[in-house]
Amino acid sequence: MTEERLAQAAIIEKFDAQFELWKKDHPGGSFAVFSAEMIVRALNKGVAHDSLGQNLKGERDFRTTGLTNYQRICQMYVETVGAPIFPPDLRVCDYGCGTLRAGVHFIHSQQAGCYFGLDVDPDLLEIARKGFNDSIVAKQATLGLVTSGLAAAKAAKVQLLFTANVVCHVHPDDAHEFYYNIRQIASEAGSVVMLHGIIADRSFRFQKSGWAHSLAYYEQRMIPFSLVGTKFVASAKKFGEELSSYYMIFRRD
Numbered sequence: 001m002t003e004e005r006l007a008q009a010a011i012i013e014k015f016d017a018q019f020e021l022w023k024k025d026h027p028g029g030s031f032a033v034f035s036a037e038m039i040v041r042a043l044n045k046g047v048a049h050d051s052l053g054q055n056l057k058g059e060r061d062f063r064t065t066g067l068t069n070y071q072r073i074c075q076m077y078v079e080t081v082g083a084p085i086f087p088p089d090l091r092v093c094d095y096g097c098g099t100l101r102a103g104v105h106f107i108h109s110q111q112a113g114c115y116f117g118l119d120v121d122p123d124l125l126e127i128a129r130k131g132f133n134d135s136i137v138a139k140q141a142t143l144g145l146v147t148s149g150l151a152a153a154k155a156a157k158v159q160l161l162f163t164a165n166v167v168c169h170v171h172p173d174d175a176h177e178f179y180y181n182i183r184q185i186a187s188e189a190g191s192v193v194m195l196h197g198i199i200a201d202r203s204f205r206f207q208k209s210g211w212a213h214s215l216a217y218y219e220q221r222m223i224p225f226s227l228v229g230t231k232f233v234a235s236a237k238k239f240g241e242e243l244s245s246y247y248m249i250f251r252r253d
Helices: 003-025 031-044 067-081 103-109 122-138 146-155 172-185 215-221
Strands: 092-095 115-119 142-145 160-163 192-199 204-207 210-212 225-238 241-252
Touching: 003 031, 003 204, 031 122, 031 172, 067 103, 067 160, 067 192, 067 225, 067 241, 092 103, 092 172, 103 115, 103 122, 115 122, 115 146, 122 142, 142 146, 146 172, 160 172, 192 210, 192 215, 192 225, 204 241, 215 225
Parallel strands: 092 115, 092 160, 115 142, 160 192
Antiparallel strands: 192 241, 204 210, 225 241
């Protein structure tokens, strides 16, 4: 094992030890909630993040940085269903919406009441509200916790559910509930689900909150949805592993 991978293994071990201590004070608490709390703690200290909060790495504008991803999702949907344009009345669920990096662009583009954003952490949602409150109110966008907002999202009969840079952070212990929730929300025949994750030839953990899986793994998790396409996003080498991220496009028959 290289020095780089040994160092990463030590970081993972320390993070897992912190998680075990956290669980003693939060019985039944999930890795997703713990990890989000760690991120919020860093954000509150002014630490720049890749995609969350208003202080982004590279001094990027938090109000526009998700535009490319928004456009990518819209284009994939149009190509998948054969629509001439992305329908402005399409009901959209942003599962793991965070601080609305991509979500705010759907709020702007969709008709009132068509956007539903869910996340595990109330502080991330509060940051989102502070950053985009006028748009959220004007477009009657719904933001809620996964624990309390799931029923509303399901009742809305959303036609598109997407997860942007979320799937790779799902701990194996949380996977069953994660994919179950997605399948429950996108319950309508013909509904489309887009998962942004790391595809590899096997399942492995590449960082403290990062997992890669085979395409077959995702397909199994998404039954009874059918995989109808993939879209390459980016690749990078991390800790000796070549990682490639894709959007996986599923459709309910």
